Amino acid sequence: MPQLDENTQQYLRDAEQGVRRRTAHFWDSFTNFALRDNVLEVAVGLILAAAFTACANSLVSDIILPIISLLPFLSRNLPEKFAILKHGPNYNSTISTGYNTKAQALDDGAVVFAYGNFIDKIVRFLLIAISLWVIASTYSRFSDDNIVKKQVK
Secondary structure, eight states: OOOOOHHHHHHHHHHHHHHHHHHHHHHHHHHHHHTSHHHHHHHHHHHHHHHHHHHHHHHIIIIIHHHHTTSTTSOSOGGGOOEEEEOOTTOOTTSSSSSSSHHHHHHTTOEEEOHHHHHHHHHHHHHHHHHHHHHHHHHHHHSSOOOSOOOOO
């Protein structure tokens, strides 16, 4: 293996120490930022919120919306309910809405009023909001910490 002269070896040692110092400084700075109490609390809260939202979406999609869809004016697939405001070139007048699916209507260039999807999102929002209110109220009842506070005008 070839030997480096003394100046090159010293230069490489100094460069290595500089890289080590900068890396240590970067790591200390990052851990001071990332491991603060409030950052960890926010991260845990976001993870719990994502898991809660997934559960609430499943409850709405799999349990509540099928029951709502049994109403006579709604079909089984509530998010697929739509009305055609302006039909496209391949409009089929033998079908009540002119298209079998919302995607088919959009692909044909039709202007679609997707009210079923809107109702789906509203029901999901209300369910999540009510669930969070119940959790906050239960927490407030069993602890001295009041999460739900009355707003004074």
